[in-house]
Amino acid sequence: MDYDEPLFFHVIQYAHHADRDVVDMVSGNPDWDPPAALREGLHEYADAPTAAFQYPPSDGLRELREEIAERRNVDPSRVIVTIGGGEANYLAMARAMERDAGDEFVLTDPVYPYYPGKAQMLGGRVRMVPVHENGQLDMDAMREAITDETVCIVVNTPNNPTGAVYPRETIEELVSLAEAHDALLLADEVYDHFDFSGDFESALTIDSDHRIVTSSYSKTFAITGFRVGYAVFPESLVEKAKTRHMLVNVTGARPSQAAVLAALQSTGPEYYEDVRDSLRTRIDAFCDALDAAGADYTRPEGAFYVLARFDGFPGTMENVKTLIDEAGVAGMPGEAFGTARDEWIRFALCTPRAQEAAERLAEYFS
Amino acid sequence: MDYDEPLFFHVIQYAHHADRDVVDMVSGNPDWDPPAALREGLHEYADAPTAAFQYPPSDGLRELREEIAERRNVDPSRVIVTIGGGEANYLAMARAMERDAGDEFVLTDPVYPYYPGKAQMLGGRVRMVPVHENGQLDMDAMREAITDETVCIVVNTPNNPTGAVYPRETIEELVSLAEAHDALLLADEVYDHFDFSGDFESALTIDSDHRIVTSSYSKTFAITGFRVGYAVFPESLVEKAKTRHMLVNVTGARPSQAAVLAALQSTGPEYYEDVRDSLRTRIDAFCDALDAAGADYTRPEGAFYVLARFDGFPGTMENVKTLIDEAGVAGMPGEAFGTARDEWIRFALCTPRAQEAAERLAEYFS
Known part of the structure; x- marks a missing residue:
């Protein structure tokens, strides 16, 4: 078992070099905005006296x-x-x-x-x-x-x-x-x-x-x-x-x-609530489409990843590459996380195209 | 021998609580300005898209x-x-x-x-x-x-x-x-x-x-x-x-x-040269005053610290505190750096008041 990062880069790079449009559900990098106060704080800091740079x-x-x-x-x-x-x-x-x-x-x-x-x-x-x-x-x-x-x-x-x-x-x-x-x-x-x-x-x-x-x-x-x-x-x-x-x-x-x-x-509580709302929408859309694809999956109670299993299609690196090439969806092979979920593929909901990805999966596996 | 940081904070805090004005020559934190492009770079980054924050x-x-x-x-x-x-x-x-x-x-x-x-x-x-x-x-x-x-x-x-x-x-x-x-x-x-x-x-x-x-x-x-x-x-x-x-x-x-x-x-070469020029001026002024104080010292060939030794006044923490209280100059005890220089005190030239500090030392030890 290797660390997340190199495997992660390997999948990302494969997806980037694919000969088609691919929805990236590999990384857990948020695609939503930070709070406005964070950018303002950084601007303010950039003008601070030299002592504040030490x-x-x-x-x-x-x-x-x-x-x-x-x-x-x-x-x-x-x-x-x-x-x-x-x-x-x-x-x-x-x-x-x-x-x-x-x-x-x-x-x-x-x-x-x-x-x-x-x-x-x-x-x-x-x-x-x-x-x-x-x-x-x-x-x-x-x-x-x-x-x-x-x-x-x-x-x-x-x-x-x-x-x-x-x-x-x-x-x-x-x-x-x-x-x-x-x-x-x-x-x-x-x-x-x-x-x-x-x-x-x-x-x-x-x-x-x-x-x-x-x-x-x-x-x-x-x-x-x-x-x-x-x-x-x-x-x-x-x-x-x-x-x-x-x-x-x-x-x-x-x-x-x-x-x-x-x-x-x-930053008020509405920032956090808005992000959760947006993620709930993505979870619902993605899971509905997984239902349509006939996949097993776990609906997340927290965080923003969905583990899914497709019949006869274990979560190996090879199959992850096949999904990139043939379905246009990139996930992380379950074998990256140990042996207990090596039949599964992890999809990160850090993309506004989560629903589109799920529809591609539904079509591919139907 | 302890690490730099806690000892360093100990001396800084003692100097801050002193009942008089003290020239801080303890820390190696530069007091000069960073390049203008650095602040501009930080402003530009603060407005970058979310992907650049990952x-x-x-x-x-x-x-x-x-x-x-x-x-x-x-x-x-x-x-x-x-x-x-x-x-x-x-x-x-x-x-x-x-x-x-x-x-x-x-x-x-x-x-x-x-x-x-x-x-x-x-x-x-x-x-x-x-x-x-x-x-x-x-x-x-x-x-x-x-x-x-x-x-x-x-x-x-x-x-x-x-x-x-x-x-x-x-x-x-x-x-x-x-x-x-x-x-x-x-x-x-x-x-x-x-x-x-x-x-x-x-x-x-x-x-x-x-x-x-x-x-x-x-x-x-x-x-x-x-x-x-x-x-x-x-x-x-x-x-x-x-x-x-x-x-x-x-x-x-x-x-x-x-x-x-x-x-x-x-940032062009003149930024680095200007900082060095300013430090050369500080080194000269400080060392001239150490001559007047009759101290042994090493004129730095590089970096921005001067080790000085005053006759009958070894570089212990106690003497460093005495210098803070009685001369209004804070340095680092030589014993913080091992045993070979435990007679010495280190003065960092990270203050525009280096010359003033040296004059205080000259007066104190004269």
Whole structure:
């Protein structure tokens, strides 16, 4: 299993060189607009005095950490502003390894490929636990997999690629399991603003010294290239994570942090609601057409990906290329996310042409 | 020995709370203006379409890598755009450890404190080699220190804190030593635009599979907070470094990269020359006043720091605080950089009040 990025580029490039029009449903890069205040914030920053162009505090601009802390109802000292969710997860997983309490990472299958990639880079072993057909965790299997060798349990809710949103009981039990086995629970909540079920529960609502929550503004504000995310650590774990952050990156980019701060301060709830509405419309249209194509699929409770399975057409790279050439639709092969969904193809709803794509699929498979 | 950053903040905070006016010569944050094109580039980027706000390639915007590669006369495939010089050095040092060719880092004393901090975080041992009084490397001592256990030799030219610029023969011998002992030479050239001696020689002019060169736009363009640096790896080492960069940070901040690209494309040599002229004036004024104060000091050949020693007044944190309170000048204690210069105090010339500070010192010590 390879990481997301190279495979992702491989599919994108194949689609670009295709001899026909292709609807790109490969990448999870938002195609909608960031908040207006974000662009204004960046303009304002561009005219700031030279002193504002120098290092922010290593753990992020004070006002930004305070805005985050207030929203997440934690003390600002527990917040580290990171280079997107990517660094936030790296810091959390590295912090778990540093505790000398084992070396095994328990991940789900299917999985966001960066997690096993990071685990291996950190010298950890990886154990992947298949989820239920509906994307929910198989808690019997999780209980069996989590042992005293477990250093960290990594979950993503709302989930990429399954679209599942884990209920409160799941998060509670994961925290209990982490505590019982002296492991850490890492809850990656990067899609927290994309919950369509109303069931999303942040792991931060369950007090524990054994869980770390990460998130990012990449998807929230449609700015994957700005690299502003954050991690919320327990007090007992945060100092060493701050040291690593400083030794690896010194600090994050201040223009990006200033723009995100401006967006946080001036963006009302209607921005987030409008984006969700637009995504709901895309989900409905895409799923209706999948019905017409006779495909199995999971309707996402959160995030913005749909996993679909077409009879006799497993989610291999070869079949993904065939779909690009013959149907004009590009998705990600399910085998990129582990073995549990290698029959499936992931379609990202980051295009206004989601319905058109689904119609092409319906026609191709009819 | 602690890292630069916390000690640095400690001194800054002490100076801020002093009961008098203090000239801040603690931090190496430029106080001069970035190129006009940089601000314009950021404004232009702020109005770009949403697609331009998404992930750049993991190793950096293609045009930016090409600009860097052309200036450094290397193939763009060898360039990774990083989160400032900090991540560039981290990637280089981590790459050295991954080769399983030892575990010892050979550093200079005095040293930029992030190097030993990174080495320790990576699980390496640290061996520090005192430099000559004039800041040049003691090559006999270096030859003795570099063994088959050496994984990486880290040097910084022009040097912080000594101001030394290493001649070509030094760089050539360091490359030879690295090759002979299957180690890597890491040359951190972050001050490459601040050579007043005319003797600066980039390690890139010496072809070898055993040297990595890092640099950054933090000082070059007076934007330490933008976090845009780069590393140039040998072909044989670059792929694994790219993977680590991706797994730790995914990619760098695109607003920062876009602004730096605009500055590179539109900034003529007079910008760099003007900054150097202004620094030369500060160096002369400061050193003249140190003469009047009867201090030992090293006149920098490059970078923008002056190490000074006042008779019977060693560079301890306590004495640095005394200078803040009684002379109104804040510097960095020499003990922050190792033991070889613990009698000295480092003054950063990042203030228009350098001459005034020197006059205060002259008066205090007269």
